[in-house]
Amino acid sequence: MSPWRVIVAAILLLLRGGRRGPAPQQPLDPRERRVPFNGRAELLVAALLMLGGLAGLGFALVYLLAPGGETQWLGLAVGVALALIAAALIVAGKAVVPQEIAVEERSELIDEQAEQEVPELLAEGVQGVTRRRLLARAAGVAGIGVGAALVAPAASLGPNVAQRIDATPWRRGVRVVDERGRAILADDVPFGTFVTGFPEGASLRDLASPIVIVRLPPSTIHLPDGRAQAAWAPEGLLAYSKICTHAGCAIALYRYPSFRATQPRPALVCPCHYSTFDPARGADVIFGPAGRPLPQLPLAIDPGTRELRANGGYSGSIGPAWLEVKRGGA
Amino acid sequence: MTPEPGRDTVRWIDERAGASPALKAALRYVFPEHWSFMLGEIALYAFLVLIGTGTFLALFFQSSTADTTYHGSYAPLFGERMSLAYDSTLRLSQDVPAGLLMRQTHHWAALVFVAAIVAHLLRVFFTAAFRKPRDITWAIGVTLLMLAVLEGFLGYSMPDDLLSGMGLAIAYGVAMSIPVVGANVAFLAWGGEFPGGHQFTTRLLTLHVFLLPALIATLIALHLAGVIRNHHTQFPGPGRTERNVVGTPAWPAYALRSLGLLAATAAVLFLLGGLVQINPIWQWGPYEPYLATNGAQPDWYLGWLIGGLRIMPPLEIHFAGLTWIPNPFWGGAAFPLVVFGLLYAIPWLDRRLTGDRSRHELLDRPRDNPQRTALGMAFFSWVALVFFAGSADRILIRFGIPYELQIWFARAAVFVVPVIAYLVTLRICRELQRSDAHPLRGWSGRRVRRTPAGGFAVVEASATAAGDDVSQQPWTSSDSAGERLMRGRRS
Numbered sequence: 001m002s003p004w005r006v007i008v009a010a011i012l013l014l015l016r017g018g019r020r021g022p023a024p025q026q027p028l029d030p031r032e033r034r035v036p037f038n039g040r041a042e043l044l045v046a047a048l049l050m051l052g053g054l055a056g057l058g059f060a061l062v063y064l065l066a067p068g069g070e071t072q073w074l075g076l077a078v079g080v081a082l083a084l085i086a087a088a089l090i091v092a093g094k095a096v097v098p099q100e101i102a103v104e105e106r107s108e109l110i111d112e113q114a115e116q117e118v119p120e121l122l123a124e125g126v127q128g129v130t131r132r133r134l135l136a137r138a139a140g141v142a143g144i145g146v147g148a149a150l151v152a153p154a155a156s157l158g159p160n161v162a163q164r165i166d167a168t169p170w171r172r173g174v175r176v177v178d179e180r181g182r183a184i185l186a187d188d189v190p191f192g193t194f195v196t197g198f199p200e201g202a203s204l205r206d207l208a209s210p211i212v213i214v215r216l217p218p219s220t221i222h223l224p225d226g227r228a229q230a231a232w233a234p235e236g237l238l239a240y241s242k243i244c245t246h247a248g249c250a251i252a253l254y255r256y257p258s259f260r261a262t263q264p265r266p267a268l269v270c271p272c273h274y275s276t277f278d279p280a281r282g283a284d285v286i287f288g289p290a291g292r293p294l295p296q297l298p299l300a301i302d303p304g305t306r307e308l309r310a311n312g313g314y315s316g317s318i319g320p321a322w323l324e325v326k327r328g329g330a
Numbered sequence: 331m332t333p334e335p336g337r338d339t340v341r342w343i344d345e346r347a348g349a350s351p352a353l354k355a356a357l358r359y360v361f362p363e364h365w366s367f368m369l370g371e372i373a374l375y376a377f378l379v380l381i382g383t384g385t386f387l388a389l390f391f392q393s394s395t396a397d398t399t400y401h402g403s404y405a406p407l408f409g410e411r412m413s414l415a416y417d418s419t420l421r422l423s424q425d426v427p428a429g430l431l432m433r434q435t436h437h438w439a440a441l442v443f444v445a446a447i448v449a450h451l452l453r454v455f456f457t458a459a460f461r462k463p464r465d466i467t468w469a470i471g472v473t474l475l476m477l478a479v480l481e482g483f484l485g486y487s488m489p490d491d492l493l494s495g496m497g498l499a500i501a502y503g504v505a506m507s508i509p510v511v512g513a514n515v516a517f518l519a520w521g522g523e524f525p526g527g528h529q530f531t532t533r534l535l536t537l538h539v540f541l542l543p544a545l546i547a548t549l550i551a552l553h554l555a556g557v558i559r560n561h562h563t564q565f566p567g568p569g570r571t572e573r574n575v576v577g578t579p580a581w582p583a584y585a586l587r588s589l590g591l592l593a594a595t596a597a598v599l600f601l602l603g604g605l606v607q608i609n610p611i612w613q614w615g616p617y618e619p620y621l622a623t624n625g626a627q628p629d630w631y632l633g634w635l636i637g638g639l640r641i642m643p644p645l646e647i648h649f650a651g652l653t654w655i656p657n658p659f660w661g662g663a664a665f666p667l668v669v670f671g672l673l674y675a676i677p678w679l680d681r682r683l684t685g686d687r688s689r690h691e692l693l694d695r696p697r698d699n700p701q702r703t704a705l706g707m708a709f710f711s712w713v714a715l716v717f718f719a720g721s722a723d724r725i726l727i728r729f730g731i732p733y734e735l736q737i738w739f740a741r742a743a744v745f746v747v748p749v750i751a752y753l754v755t756l757r758i759c760r761e762l763q764r765s766d767a768h769p770l771r772g773w774s775g776r777r778v779r780r781t782p783a784g785g786f787a788v789v790e791a792s793a794t795a796a797g798d799d800v801s802q803q804p805w806t807s808s809d810s811a812g813e814r815l816m817r818g819r820r821s
Contacts, residue, residue: 030569030576063427071430075604078431082597086590093586102579103569104360106561106691109463157529158517165513165523179620196620205525210620242620247503247639247658248524249496250622271624272500273640274723274733287734289639291646291657319524320503321646321656322513 033100041095045088052084166317166326169202169209170297176213176239176308179204184308186301189215189237194254194268196242199310207319210242211297212251212268213308214279223296224282231311232298239297239308240283241318244270246290248320251277268294282315292316292327361584362564362577366453368591373446374550375595376439381543383436383603390422390429391415393488393535395528404612412490412616415531419489420612435603437629440482442599444631447475455676455706457693459563461686465677467556472673474549477542479631484538486609486629490531493609495617497628499524500639504662509655525619563693572691625727627720634713637720638665641740669713700759707755708748715740715747 059077062070126132176184176197189195195213202209218236221229232238242251249272257263267286268277275290277283283294295318298311316328344350361367394414400407402417404424422429451471454460460468483501487494502524505516521529561575570576578584602608614623628636638661647655672679680702681687696703719740726733777789 028569030567067427071428071434072604074428074431075435075600075602079597079601079604082593082600086593086597089586089590089593093583093590097582097586099583100579101576102358102360104358104561104575106573106575107559108573109560109689154518158514158519158521161513161517179618198620205619207524207619244503247662248499248506248619249503250499250620252622253624271622271626271723272496273636274737275644285644287737289642289644289657289661291644291653320506320658321653322506322516323510323652323654324513325653325656327648327653 029103030101031103033098035098036095038095041091045092045096048084048088048091052081052088055081055084161322165319165322167208168314168318169199169206170310170313172300172310172312174310175200176211176299176310183305184213185306186235186237186308187306189213189308191215191217192256197239197308207243207248208241208314210250211239212242212254213237213239213299214254214266214268216266216280221280227282227296227298227315231300232296234299234301237299237301237308238279239299239310240268240277240279240294241297241314243319244272244275244290245292245294245319245321246270246273246275246288249273251294291321292325295328357579357581359558359580360561360575360577361580362562362570362575364565366457367562369446369450369453371588371591372595373443373450374554375592376443376446376599377546377550378592379439379596379599380436380443381547383432383439384539384543386429386432387422387436388539390418390426391488391535392418393531395490395525395531407612407615410616415488415490416611416616419491423612431600431604433603434606434608435599437486437608438602438606439599440485441608441630442595444475444478444482444629447471447478448631451475451673452710456696456703457563457565458680458690458699458702459693460677461680461690462677463560463689464556464563467553467560468677469674470549470553470556472670474546474553475673476670477546477549481538481542481546482629482631484534484542488531488534488538489611490617491611492614492617492621492623493611493626493628495525495619496622496626497632499619500636500658500662504639504658507656507659508663509659512656512659525617561691563691565695566692570692572689575691625723627724633720634669634717635662635666635720637716637718637740638662640722641716641719641737641744643741665716672709697759697762700756700763703759704752704755708752711751712744712748715744719744 055077059074059081062073062077066073129135177200178184179196179198181200183200184195184197193214197211197213198204198209204210214237216233216236216238218229218233221233221236221238223229223232227233240251243249244251249270251268251270253269253271255263255267255269255276257266265278265280265286268279268283269275270288270290273289275288276286277290277294278286282296285291285293293316295314295316297314300309300311301307302309314328317326340350340353343353392414396414397411398414398417400410400412400417400420402408402421402425404420407420419433423433424430454468454471483497487498487501502516502520505519506512508515517523519530519533520526521533562577564570564575564577567576578587615621627633639658640661642657642661644657645660646653646657683701683705684699694702719737722733722736722740725731725736778786779789781787
């Protein structure tokens with residue numbers, strides 16, 4: 001026998017309570033009742049129950065003596081207590097109490113007479129009512145009206161979409177800061193890694209706030225038409241919304257080519273569903289499910305302080321797509 | 331005449347409720363026995379553990395996004411700014427005695443709850459227990475699965491740690507992707523734009539702790555009422571007919587064994603909760619919308635949805651400057667709608683395909699209806715494949731297999747694997763039908779004997795069977811009854 005067959009057979013043996021091979025043939029009337037008179041099993045059950053009780057007391061003891069959170073000992077104590085009680089109950093159910101196979105007849109479900117009487121009773125209930133259709137329609141009107149009154153407050157659950165989704169804190173001249181509010185300088189962004197930035201003074205929890213900033217060699221950058229490199233990517237610095245245009249996760253991975261043969265281009269990757277964007281080409285989608293590029297934020301470098309500032313708003317709507325999402329050029 | 335024990339109690343109840351006929355029926359209620367009939371019971375018992383541990387957690391958890399500074403005993407996060415939700419979950423895990431045991435047991439119980447429901451559903455499907463008169467019970471069960479998945483998702487969304495926030499971000503993205511009304515739906519659910527505020531966490535709590543558990547408990551009651559009304563189904567066997575039920579009466583043997591199963595389920599869950607760490611939120615850190623981590627996986631029962639979202643190519647429907655169908659809709663909404671739609675439709679589809687509208691109390695074995703079994707395998711293998719595609723990032727991290735390659739493989743395999751599963755299953759069923767032997771039990775081959783002359787002769791089937799206590803049974807209804815041997819199946 002192959003090991004696999006042995007394992008399967010062993011599992012089967014366990015599941016089937018030790019019976020092996022085809023079940024013995026039974027008479028057509030399967031009813032039977034056996035009274036076990038099994039003193040040893042009774043003792044075993046009693047022992048298991050008492051041990052279970054002890055383990056349960058052990059839980060209380062661990063709890064009282066080690067209040068520092070002995071999770072493992074607590075779990076072990078209560079788990080073992082329950083396991084012993086389970087064993088006791090199963091032994092009792094299988095070897096201590098009478099074992100009986102009984103036969104119960106099923107209900108026929110259908111009662112012809114009652115089935116006939118129900119519609120009759122229903123019909124009798126409207127005997128003598130002359131304007132049935134009028135009343136039914138009036139009841140319908142009442143139901144619709146009250147239903148509308150009950151459903152309408154659901155609108156209080158949230159605001160109307162309107163323009164709120166497209167409102168962003170980014171304007172021309174807004175300083176780019178890190179999560180502690182310190183200004184990000186152009187020289188803080190090296191090749192090969194990304195920096196997360198926020199608009200100065202805005203909430204970090206606003207989906208429109210976070211951007212990823214990367215630096216690429218200017219000669220490798222090919223932005224879509226209408227985005228002049230000087231106005232959108234000074235010194236090869238590119239900023240994109242950090243919120244994935246697929247399902248709204250943060251773009252937390254930056255694949256930077258360390259081995260040209262397998263990772264030909266730098267890419268921003270969302271760890272949720274691996275939407276992959278090409279930062280050199282306006283964050284075009286090069287793999288994964290995202291339906292549109294990441295919106296780009298034009299950057300400017302303050303000539304005096306070298307601080308990064310927004311040079312305008314995003315090139316399109318940020319975040320997951322919806323009916324009126326502005327796709328932006330790509 | 332000596333009074334029977336308990337007589338006074340029964341009289342006391344009877345004088346008020348007249349309940350002894352019902353009690354008598356309950357004590358004599360017959361349960362047919364088979365190990366696979368326990369799967370639903372395990373789900374029920376996991377639910378009880380969920381209610382118990384969840385009540386404990388609710389006494390400590392604060393569902394609020396209000397800012398606070400952590401001063402609990404977990405040193406690495408000491409002094410960090412975080413939401414009250416995250417702070418209170420840390421405290422109930424690290425500082426409340428037995429708190430971590432309860433939280434981990436609650437989480438494990440949720441995983442087992444859904445797993446047991448799915449296993450139960452597969453058992454019911456492959457033995458065709460969903461047929462009349464149990465089609466309503468089936469529909470309630472499918473609804474329960476849906477609610478259990480939702481309830482679990484809301485549960486692990488509540489602590490406001492990094493993983494729960496990422497899950498909610500995706501849920502928001504999927505809500506937004508509902509054609510035309512998506513943004514409105516998302517704004518209604520979150521009370522504004524993601525990540526929402528106090529309103530949203532209050533809603534999570536109300537849904538997870540009050541509304542959904544009440545709904546699930548009600549539907550479980552209806553599901554069980556359906557089971558009790560019609561009794562369990564049973565496998566064919568000696569003396570078993572379409573109009574009776576053969577098995578162990580509730581009192582005492584079955585009640586004891588079932589209570590034993592309750593204790594065993596709780597034992598496993600508490601042992602897991604005590605000994606096997608799950609969702610150590612202090613390692614993930616608090617969530618902010620600008621944070622995400624690689625290799626993050628949701629609880630297992632959401633794996634098929636993350637898989638659906640991942641393998642979908644970047645297809646969106648644009649027209650007249652509007653985005654009619656954003657991409658997350660396919661994997662996050664359309665896919666589960668199709669799966670649950672098909673699950674709901676199974677009793678009806680089965681009636682259409684088999685033309686069989688009669689009442690069934692005896693189960694089919696999977697091989698008895700190869701078409702149903704093979705179609706089911708195609709369907710479930712399809713879902714399972716998408717499920718495994720959801721773990722592509724883990725495979726990338728663990729084995730370095732390129733992500734793109736895996737996804738392209740999965741995109742092709744979702745079309746190929748169900749066909750293969752269908753054909754292979756069909757073949758196996760037909761083969762089993764032909765030999766009609768249990769695949770893991772008894773004799774399924776032919777015995778040959780060497781003759782004195784040196785040749786080989788097949789020993790006749792009846793001779794083979796003689797020692798195995800096998801005989802032809804009157805309840806078999808086979809087209810090849812003559813050559814088919816059906817073994818008595820006690821359970």
